[in-house]
Amino acid sequence: HTTRHYSAMIMMFGMMDNYNTEYTERLHIDFAKDTYCTTNHKDEFVQMMQWLKHKEKIMHHDKYV
Structure with missing residues (x-):
């Protein structure tokens, strides 16, 4: 839902500070x-x-072992 608002908000207010796509x-x-x-x-x-x-099951197992 919120992704629909991103382009309008960026056009109105500009890009957020410290924003990058490195994480995604x-x-x-x-x-x-x-x-x-x-x-x-x-x-x-x-x-x-x-x-x-x-992989997720292995991660959960390792977390509790």
Whole structure:
């Protein structure tokens, strides 16, 4: 919902101080590019979701061990 308002707010008030895309770009690399490399490039979306679920389970396990 709020993304609809971003362009209007930026035009009205200008860009926010200290704003950069570094954080979201890092997430894109971790969750899309690196994950895509683990697939065999056939039906990659399903493989990527399975890989991310597996990685998340490992992270939760490591957190409580």
